[in-house]
Amino acid sequence: LIEFETDRLRLRQWSAADRQPFAGLNADHDVMEYFPKVLDRTESDTLADRIESHISINGWGLWAAESKTSKEFIGYVGLSSPRPELPFSPAVEVGWRLSKKYWGKGFATEAARGALRVGFESLELPEIVSFTSVGNLRSRAVMERLGMTESEEFDHPNISPGNALRRHCLYRLTGEEWKRIAQA
Numbered sequence: 035l036i037e038f039e040t041d042r043l044r045l046r047q048w049s050a051a052d053r054q055p056f057a058g059l060n061a062d063h064d065v066m067e068y069f070p071k072v073l074d075r076t077e078s079d080t081l082a083d084r085i086e087s088h089i090s091i092n093g094w095g096l097w098a099a100e101s102k103t104s105k106e107f108i109g110y111v112g113l114s115s116p117r118p119e120l121p122f123s124p125a126v127e128v129g130w131r132l133s134k135k136y137w138g139k140g141f142a143t144e145a146a147r148g149a150l151r152v153g154f155e156s157l158e159l160p161e162i163v164s165f166t167s168v169g170n171l172r173s174r175a176v177m178e179r180l181g182m183t184e185s186e187e188f189d190h191p192n193i194s195p196g197n198a199l200r201r202h203c204l205y206r207l208t209g210e211e212w213k214r215i216a217q218a
Contacts, residue, residue, distance in 0.1 A: 036094045036156065040148045043141060045097035045111060048086050052098050055107045056082055059133050068170040070193055088114060094152060096129065099145055101136075108136045111145035113153050113162070119191045122204055125163045126153060130176070137172070143179045150180060154212040161208045167199045177205040181215040 037046045059065050060073035060081070073081065089095035096112040109132035116127050128149050130142045153159045164182055166173040167190075174184075182205035193200040 035089060036152055037097065038148050038152060039102070040144045042102055043108075043111075043145050043148075044100045044102055045145060045148060046100060047089065048082060048098045052107045053079060053082060055133070056109075059109055059131065062134060064134050065131065068167040068173070068199060070197070070199060085110065085114075094157065097149075099130075099132065099141070108133050108141065111142065112149045113157075116163075116165075117192070120165075121188050122163060122165075122186075125161070126157075126159050128153065128162050128164050128180070130173075142173075142176045146176060146180055150207065150212060151216070154209045155216075159209065161206060162212075163204060163206050165202050165204045168201045168203050169198070174203065174205075180207065181211060182207045183211075 035047060037044070039045070057073070057075045057078040060078040063072055066072045085096045089097070094113055096110040096114050099108050099111045100106065101108055109130065111130040111132070112128070114127050114129055116123055116125055118124065128146050130146055132142055150162060153162050164177045164180075166177075168187060185204050185206045187201060187203050189195075189200050190202045
């Protein structure tokens with residue numbers, strides 16, 4: 035199972051101790067602003083189960099992100115396989131969800147860059163995507179800092195018509211583009 039570190043973070047397997055802070059993160063309205071709803075504890079634990087299962091099957095996934103200095107669980111960052119009903123599937127996505135206290139400090143970009151390195155250099159993926167609701171300017175800015183390019187917009191099939199979150203934008207990064215970025 036893959037784990038890695040960045041300058042300030044440890045991206046590791048999940049532990050039982052992560053469940054409580056993860057539930058708090060998923061219940062935070064600001065963190066979940068661009069998702070259809072906040073999650074209750076049962077829904078949060080179900081999501082954690084899915085994440086852990088993906089990692090155990092694939093060896094990689096949405097890793098638990100931990101501050102190296104405080105040892106605090108701050109959220110997740112990593113790679114996942116988006117649902118098959120999305121218009122660009124099959125694909126591998128880089129994604130993140132961090133506690134609000136860690137926003138605006140470069141943690142998402144730092145950890146996502148590490149996940150991209152794993153995806154392109156260890157897993158030898160040809161392309162990695164990322165997507166979000168078109169209004170999520172913070173996540174879009176991270177995607178752009180990672181060197182990803184917006185390629186299209188689409189209506190997310192799991193979000194009801196008329197919901198302001200339905201319209202999404204897709205960003206892409208190829209392995210060739212990553213090589214150029216990594217060498218710069």
